[in-house]
Amino acid sequence: MVKQICLFVLVFTFLLIFFNSILFSDDEPCVQCHIKISPGQVADWRTSQHFEEGITCSTCHGEEHNSKENVNLVQFPDEHVCGECHDTQFEQFKKGKHNFGWTSLNALPVTHVEPDELMEGGRGCGGCHNMGIKTEAQKKELREKGYRYQNNSCDECHTRHSFSKKEAQDPRACQQCHMGYDHPQWEMWSSAKHGTRWFAKENGRLPKEAAAPSCQNCHLPNGTHENRTAWGFLGVRLPLPENPQWAADRITILKALGVLNPETGKPTPRLEIVKAVDMARLTDEAWQKERDKMIETCNKCHSKLYAQEQLEMGDAIMKKADRLLAQAIDIVADLYKDDILKKPDNYSFAYPDFLYFMRTGSGNLKQASYIEQVLFQMYMKHRMRTYQGFFHVNPDYAYWYGWAMMTKDLGEIRELAETMRVTYKLKK
Ligand code: HEC
Numbered sequence: 001m002v003k004q005i006c007l008f009v010l011v012f013t014f015l016l017i018f019f020n021s022i023l024f025s026d027d028e029p030c031v032q033c034h035i036k037i038s039p040g041q042v043a044d045w046r047t048s049q050h051f052e053e054g055i056t057c058s059t060c061h062g063e064e065h066n067s068k069e070n071v072n073l074v075q076f077p078d079e080h081v082c083g084e085c086h087d088t089q090f091e092q093f094k095k096g097k098h099n100f101g102w103t104s105l106n107a108l109p110v111t112h113v114e115p116d117e118l119m120e121g122g123r124g125c126g127g128c129h130n131m132g133i134k135t136e137a138q139k140k141e142l143r144e145k146g147y148r149y150q151n152n153s154c155d156e157c158h159t160r161h162s163f164s165k166k167e168a169q170d171p172r173a174c175q176q177c178h179m180g181y182d183h184p185q186w187e188m189w190s191s192a193k194h195g196t197r198w199f200a201k202e203n204g205r206l207p208k209e210a211a212a213p214s215c216q217n218c219h220l221p222n223g224t225h226e227n228r229t230a231w232g233f234l235g236v237r238l239p240l241p242e243n244p245q246w247a248a249d250r251i252t253i254l255k256a257l258g259v260l261n262p263e264t265g266k267p268t269p270r271l272e273i274v275k276a277v278d279m280a281r282l283t284d285e286a287w288q289k290e291r292d293k294m295i296e297t298c299n300k301c302h303s304k305l306y307a308q309e310q311l312e313m314g315d316a317i318m319k320k321a322d323r324l325l326a327q328a329i330d331i332v333a334d335l336y337k338d339d340i341l342k343k344p345d346n347y348s349f350a351y352p353d354f355l356y357f358m359r360t361g362s363g364n365l366k367q368a369s370y371i372e373q374v375l376f377q378m379y380m381k382h383r384m385r386t387y388q389g390f391f392h393v394n395p396d397y398a399y400w401y402g403w404a405m406m407t408k409d410l411g412e413i414r415e416l417a418e419t420m421r422v423t424y425k426l427k428k
């Protein structure tokens with residue numbers, strides 16, 4: 001009897017393994033070999049829906065490579081490969097802002113004077129901006145520089161090889177990029193009421209049904225992969241506002257972004273780049289469309305009036321922040337005008353240029369003067385925090401890390417300019 005049971009168990013187990021491997025393609029040569037070479041990866045893939053559906057290594061990587069001698073023949077699937085089975089998400093993604101990540105990065109002048117490792121290499125700028133379907137020319141550039149990976153941006157939110165939906169629904173999937181110096185959305189959200197509630201739900205202190213908006217609820221509502229906000233990152237838009245002071249201030253900021261010629265006020269070729277990668281909303285309608293979508297989202301939990309008022313206050317703060325920034329730009333621009341600051345070779349105009357960032361001084365680019373670094377920080381760090389903090393309902397970021405720091409920067413710029421003028425006179 002014991003013998004028979006043992007035999008039965010043995011045969012059953014054998015059959016189970018046999019059918020399991022046929023059904024789930026576990027016997028693929030890729031898996032057989034890679035279970036020894038990179039076991040963690042295979043284990044991870046086995047947790048995925050893909051594994052359940054019989055989608056195996058070769059579905060995505062091709063069949064040409066089959067030994068350690070021909071690793072170079074392996075294919076790395078880009079978004080089109082995912083799109084063959086997930087065309088809805090692919091098409092939505094294509095229309096959204098994430099699809100411009102790589103292109104907008106490469107459109108900036110600063111990118112071409114910084115170390116490649118921090119760009120194509122996939123750390124620094126390139127690490128977060130590996131978003132967007134690359135053109136053949138962009139892929140060729142990557143390969144020619146010797147960089148083999150970064151062919152896919154779908155794996156930025158549902159990471160390989162588990163490719164999980166649940167993982168991408170977690171705001172921490174956004175944290176890796178939406179954090180830090182100039183876009184601390186993670187820090188702002190997670191330490192304000194909306195985020196606090198989300199974590200309270202997560203650890204069971206609030207019931208599952210409690211209202212707590214995540215990044216995804218507000219920015220990728222109903223599972224869409226198309227993302228865009230009204231103001232965008234740069235916090236500028238067209239047409240110019242009716243208020244004359246705000247209009248003048250925005251023109252000053254657009255000059256420092258290099259999209260308006262500081263001498264003539266006419267658009268420069270950079271405006272075309274900004275347009276091409278959808279960096280700013282260029283009509284009232286385009287802006288209002290995104291704003292209305294957002295209010296609809298807030299309205300799931302708040303009254304419409306409440307939401308409208310909250311967001312309009314954000315717009316008002318933008319206007320006041322622009323007043324501070326424009327004054328600072330003018331002070332630095334006057335130093336250029338009076339020849340106290342000299343135009344770097346790379347610059348198109350003798351005028352501050354935000355899109356060269358901190359100007360590290362590599363190549364033939366002169367290191368930025370201290371006053372220009374303070375000005376850049378005022379724009380890129382503190383103005384960002386002022387309005388982003390407001391929109392993400394974070395009191396401390398909006399005031400202490402944002403507005404208060406902007407006023408400090410302006411004071412510092414005034415004093416530095418005075419000192420520089422005196423020194424200049426003395427030297428003459
Ligand atoms: C006989 C063993 C063997 C087989 C079979 C095999 N591989 Fe590999 N594979 C390797 C080795 C060895 C490497 C290099 C690993 C390393 O660098 O650590 C590799 C690397 C890879 C890489 C990464 C390449 C890179 O540049 O980082 C991928 C992707 C890959 N294999 C996929 C597959 C797929 C898909 C199959 C089946 C079609 C497969 N492998 C079959 C041994 C194998």
Ligand code: HEC
Pocket residue numbers: 030031034038041042045050055056057058059060061076077148149150151152155160161163
């Ligand atoms: C659904 C598609 C898909 C499947 C299935 C898949 N991969 Fe991948 N794999 C990717 C993507 C996407 C990348 C990243 C490509 C890039 O960065 O250019 C990748 C990268 C890799 C790499 C190189 C990076 C690293 O982390 O080492 C290896 C090795 C690899 N896969 C092995 C495997 C093996 C083994 C299997 C089967 C167990 C498998 N893949 C199944 C999509 C897939």
Ligand code: HEC
Pocket residue numbers: 049050053055059060077081082083084085086152154155158163164165166
């Ligand atoms: C050959 C077809 C095929 C390819 C190629 C493919 N998938 Fe899938 N994927 C599926 C199927 C089938 C499912 C199961 C659920 C479904 O029917 O949508 C799935 C499920 C998913 C899910 C949801 C998993 C969950 O937890 O619910 C994600 C995310 C996903 N795939 C991402 C990707 C990404 C990213 C790529 C490219 C690197 C890719 N897929 C390539 C067929 C494919």
Ligand code: HEC
Pocket residue numbers: 097098099100101102104105127128129130131156157168171173174175176177178215216219220227228229230231232233277
């Ligand atoms: C791998 C890095 C990365 C991850 C992960 C990521 N993002 Fe982004 N996100 C970016 C980059 C880069 C941009 C700017 C794209 C560009 O250059 O146009 C961006 C832009 C955006 C914008 C558009 C802002 C505007 O200008 O209107 C929104 C909204 C957004 N992301 C939300 C999210 C959410 C929500 C998540 C998580 C589900 C997320 N992102 C995950 C890198 C990332």
Ligand code: HEC
Pocket residue numbers: 100104105108110111124125126127128129176177178179180182183232233234277278279280357
């Ligand atoms: C930690 C991740 C990360 C790093 C590092 C990073 N970025 Fe970004 N970048 C983002 C995110 C996220 C956004 C969108 C932020 C937002 O809309 O608030 C963005 C926005 C941008 C935009 C504006 C895109 C648009 O359409 O509005 C440009 C241009 C840009 N980054 C260039 C760079 C350059 C150049 C570097 C390196 C010097 C860099 N980034 C480093 C994540 C990063």
Ligand code: HEC
Pocket residue numbers: 079082083086089090093098153154155156157158165168169216220222223224225
């Ligand atoms: C910015 C983060 C992000 C990126 C990048 C991203 N996804 Fe998603 N994806 C999500 C989120 C969030 C969900 C969950 C949506 C929901 O709640 O229904 C999701 C869900 C999915 C699902 C499951 C759909 C379902 O309801 O079963 C698939 C399939 C998928 N994504 C494919 C892709 C593909 C293909 C790409 C690349 C073109 C991609 N994703 C890029 C965030 C992302």
Ligand code: HEC
Pocket residue numbers: 171174175178183185186187189190194213214215216218219229230231232233291294311387388391392
């Ligand atoms: C309660 C809704 C809500 C949540 C939750 C939320 N945001 Fe936002 N987000 C907004 C609003 C409102 C704006 C400004 C929209 C506009 O321009 O009118 C915004 C703007 C943005 C922008 C554009 C630049 C900026 O900051 O103004 C990015 C990028 C972004 N959010 C990412 C995120 C990320 C990542 C998370 C999660 C860590 C998140 N948001 C959580 C509502 C939300």
Ligand code: HEC
Pocket residue numbers: 193194197211212213217218294295297298299300301302307310311393
């Ligand atoms: C999924 C539900 C949900 C969504 C969507 C949502 N909120 Fe909230 N919000 C809450 C909850 C819950 C609170 C906490 C209520 C309280 O303060 O007692 C809150 C609090 C607030 C507060 C008060 C914060 C404080 O410190 O007192 C503001 C302002 C706010 N939300 C604005 C918005 C705006 C603007 C939007 C849309 C961009 C939005 N919310 C979207 C649920 C939501």
